[in-house]
Amino acid sequence: MTLATATARSGKRSGRRSGKPPDHGAWFLVLPALIPILVLSVGPLLYGIALAFTDSQAGRTAPTRWTGLLNFRDLLHDTLFWESFRIGLLWAVGVTVPQFLLALGLALLLDQNLRFRWLARALAIVPWAMPEVVVGIMWRLVYNPDAGILNETIGDLGLGDGRDWLTGLGTALPAVIVVGVWAGLPQTTVALLAGLQNTPHELHEAAAIDGAGAWRRFRTVTWPALRPVALAITALNFIWNFNSFALVYVLTNGGPGGKTRLPMLFAYEEAFRYGQFGYAAAMGCVMVAVISVFLAFHLVARLGGGEDG
Amino acid sequence: MTSRTSSTRSTSSTRSTGSTGSWGRAGQYLALLGYLVFLAFPFLWLISTAFKPARELGSLHPTWIPRHPTLDNFRQAFDEQPLLRAGLNSLVAAASAALIAVVVATPMAYVMARRRGRLATAATGWVVVSQAFPFVLLIIPLFLVLKSLHLINSVAGLVMVYVVWSLPFALWMLVGYVRAVPLELEEAAAVDGAGRLRTLVSVTAPLLAPGIVATGLFAFITAWNEFFFALVLLKTPEKQTLPVVLTHFLGAEGAADLGPLAAAAFLATLPSLAVFAVIQRRITSGMLAGAVKS
Secondary structure (H helix, E strand, O other), rough: OOHHHHHHHHHHHHHHHOOOOOOHHHHHHHHHHHHHHHHHHHHHHOOOOOOOOEEOOOOOOOOEEOOOHHHHHHOOOOHHHHHHHHHHHHHHHHHHHHHHHHHHHHHHHHOOOOHHHHHHHHHHHHHHHHHHHHHHHHHHHOOOOOOHHHHHHHOOOOOOOOOOOOOOOOHHHHHHHHHHHHHHHHHHHHHHHHHOOOOOHHHHHHHHHOOOHHHHHHHHHHHHHHHHHHHHHHHHHHHHHOOHHHHHHHHOOOOOOOOOOOOOHHHHHHOOOOOOOOHHHHHHHHHHHHHHHHHHHHHHHHHOOOOOO | OEEEEEEHHHHHOOOOOOOOOOOHHHHHHHHHHHHHHHHHHHHHHHHHHHHOHHHHHHOOOOOOOOOOOOOOOHHHHHHOOOOHHHHHHHHHHHHHHHHHHHHHHHHHHHHHHHOOOOOHHHHHHHHHOOOOHHHHHHHHHHHHHHHHHOOOOOHHHHEEEEEEHHHHHHHHHHHHHHHHOOHHHHHHHOOOOOHHHHHHHHHHHHHHHHHHHHHHHHHHHHHHHHOOOHHHHOOOOOOOOOHHHHOOOOOOOOOOOOHHHHHHHHHHHHHHHHHHHHHHHHHHHHHHHHHHOO
């Protein structure tokens, strides 16, 4: 509703500024998108938040009641949830940080005049275009203890016997994190490459002529120009990773023993396996609260770096 | 790993000066090779597995190149799961969602790009925020609403969800494309006496068309690849989309028939890869336009 009034107002204002009569046509252009957004996105989101304060359950015959903060109180004592929350944070950091470093390296390489860089650019698209489910299946084939290439390579290199990576208590989370890094590398690389191509070449040459070494030029010229994009993409990546589902669902389905049970997997099970809609919605709310912090960070980075926000 | 990180440093500088020594160059190529291997090997392994006969998959020492390549896995995959049906469902869901998303998003993107006001700010804010929803908070109410409308287990219900889900990114890309159309062209048309609608249809739309197509294809791929909503909303195998049906190959205890699994997974990727190869440049530039400038 506030969005709608803002529309009308801004429409009038910009119409007046350019000396034309207020243009009501803008309304007809906006409505086709605005209605589905409000009905199927903003509405359900508010409904979802409301559900967190109820005892809504699948197949419940009695009417749903308001239970206030009860779900949140239960959540506070739900050690399984906090364990999955901890795993979610570990996973999000574990994926986002290496992803950023690798993508930065790749972007710097692709920014060079190297032969075969077209090949890297073309290949970098593959993980991006693949369905997450296929990425998960593909890596299960790689990790397969008997027929997989990973253990075979480890054996060939004489590095030991190899293991059952995805079902080992200690190896499952790292193994899954590697897949997460692989899957998200293209988007991050493309974003950073764009940032690099926005850095002023002249400054670079000037610094080189002044005798600045490679590392110094990176620190004083490249990085300052890249920083806004880097911060924005890192914050977004963190959020996306924290919310991810399909990849880990296919790889381990949360196992072994919940060692890779991300919050989304936990909430999904709670809602659609056990039918605890209200409780799962409360989990969603807690996740939103955490994500908001990073979202605020992202917005600040964007506003600080963009031309007109 | 070490070669990668150390070369990161030496590379940052040389793009126009070319002053790096041959050792630096060698390091760069080594790093590039490392990336190529990292990016390519899982995919090559998938292809290799898809063409291996059962007895090679059972052997203890798997090889990169199948010794006796076969198409049996593909045949078996189609026998085991309703892949054609699932592909058709995916096609219908993704194509309808993409078409509707583009049709409703283009006019709004136009307004967002041309009028800098609170609408543009609010809409941009929504685009960013909607990227961050934990979908579970969205899917529970949508599930309840669609259930009361009897739209669970229907492709129509899924399409509705996909439209809204792909709108933020479609808007993001389209705003970038609209901004790339020079305002002067529209003003010139107005001076020549063309009405607002006429200008939009005969001047702006043709220039926007490639961007609209790219956005539509991107929306198509994201819907084709989507899993979570499809998993929750589609219950019976004859209604399910390809990604959901693929997970049936995994079996209950995670024990999978590797050959057919690989074959089916490989097939499911081909449409996305093909479309992506065609529009890759446009997606990248459109995404960047949105990411860097909006």
